Amino acid sequence: MNPTKLPLIDAEELARRLPMPQAIAALDRALRAGLDPETDVPRTVLDVQAGQLLLMPAASTSYVGVKIATVAPDNPAHGLPRIVASYLLMDAATLCPTALIDGSALTLLRTPAVSAVAVDHLAAADAQRLVVFGAGPQAWGHVEAVRAVRPITSVGVVARRPEQTAELVERCRSVGLSAEAVPPQAVATADVVACCTTARTPLFPAEAVADHTVVVAMGAHEPTAREVDGALVARATVVVEARTAALREAGDLLIPLRSGEVDTGVIAGNLAELVRGAVTVPPGRPKLFKGTGMAWQDLVVAAAAVDGSP
Template structure:
């Protein structure tokens, strides 16, 4: 192995690590079931907060270090910044530093696309995305990589942001248009990529076998989907432990009376290994809060892709 520590920035990661590569790497890790995500550590500092997120998958080890600085908006800087440090498993020698923002975008959207690949009906090829930020764009691109989308409908709070995302999607070769929340009735796939604290849409409007992915919230008191969806759907989460402690969509539904056994049908390992029976004619929901093992897997795939690009 090289003695130097490699740095992979946003441009290098996006250039070398394709969506299907990241999705397949996550699926392979889920099938083996060797992921380990210790609790996150939150450290208060004078400028804000540091968050340390370690993870391990087989021989792969890494930690994502993220800073949260509320005062950065006034400075014209991002509120959240960070890096992921990849280590050689046996020796724990650092081998790479990877831009955390681009890594998080790639792993989050790739995990959602993997869930769509496993959960959605074969004819689901229209997507409505709530949100207009980088996660919304990444989700449309990742899902399109595993099943070509006939149309993407964009719903957001600001018309100019919606128009900007529609333009970005069209520049990537996708058909896209602005929409409203009730348009969930006309699509087979829904991606919730927002900072909403209350449900974004009425789940009764969904098509009978629609698939919803919700990734925007990871706090116990906020949610993007309503209780009725959790009650009716086949619900998949990364792990029961993280969902029951962080996923407000699940926690609040249980508080509303949905039995815990109904609020979570399966975890991703069960989904990836084919141990989940999906209820026909009922919606499917994948709720993600983000786990560090996904960062480790995606970082390893990014490092391998960058090394392969060097040899071309």
């Protein structure tokens, strides 16, 4: 096979083939059809000199795929992305390569799309106020994704770097949203909170979160890092992508589990159970969706991009 003939799907082509609403729909559809996140193959993490190398394979009846991602914490200081990835999609019957996809663009699409699936099943139908922590590409992706499932009219941005914060605020305004930089306490007025940071400690206290609010925490996938505190985990209805992944990688849950603040029964369900209506979501308490990123998500979105192309 001549590798030069392999279709290459870059960021621009991926966005053309699979806009955010279609990516959200593809993930929701796969879960409704019976995909079990609990059987996902754990990511392999190799520590290397500059950071980490991550391998994320997945398989379905139609496709097999693998994402190779690198996490280099020092890259932003050199004007380079912190995370860089490539995705190889293969035919399941022959294992012949079908497409090579910009894995970084794929991650920037599937991660907020997964969050939006959860928000669509947890947030009030009239949710209008979004507060996002972080001002990088994932922060904008979550603005775009949450807007696809709820009538968001205003966005508050909480971020450390004033220049990036101003850029995200302006980008939100350019699509007709009311947007401004806000302090962490602004979670008190939020219908949806999206945590899209590299923080290793909680971003805000649990008591600041309103009873109706949905909090999405997706920035950390390490057992020692978290974006929300144990008090929120104990207070909220907690939904995870998969129990297996959360109890292996999600510091937001593992840290309060280790301290005894909560036990594993705090997890109300996984994303598939939520989509299928099998999770009880009582009124009068916040909702927390904790994501770490899983290989099945990449495969579903990559396959949808290839199958849905003209």
